[in-house]
Amino acid sequence: MIKIEKSPNADSRTATEKVSKDVLLSDSHQHIGDVLKALCWMAGMLLDAAAKHDWTKVQYIDEFYHDYKQAQDGFQGDFKEQYWYKVLHLQERHHLSDYCPEDVTLFDVLERIADGAMAGMARSGIVYEDSLSPEILTKAYHNTMKLLESQVIVGR
DSSP: OEEOOOOGSSSTTTOSSSSOHHHHHHHHHHHHHHHHHHHHEEEHHHHHHHHHHHHHHHHTTTHHHHHHHHHTTOSSGGGGGHHHIIIIGGTTTTTTTOOOOOOOOHHHHHHHHHHHHHHHHTTTTTTOOOOHHHHHHHHHHHHHHHHHHHEEEEEE
């Protein structure tokens, strides 16, 4: 949880009194510290996503290898219809074009961006054109805001 204290006097719209410059400065410093706490929490969320990235390729290596080998051996079907991809791989949160979880967040979006850029550069030297719908991006934005809000405890 992210613990912060009230600072209504840091904004003229919420100030509860006539504010001196010293109070404004103090509450502004407090707000800056609160944003730092939120961004540190966000960094932790990104590190957690990084640690779990493509976990189905490792946890289900036998299934992944089976389907991958079939593709290499000339399998004519759609790789996305094979067991590993369809059942296991889509449990990963960053494959938003194939499956978008209801609680999608900007962390999922950022993981997708990192995945696409790193895979493209490492595999072919090209980052393929990619996009997400405005609906997914808007949902991710709102869900991230709600998630952060659920982590904050305001004291005093």
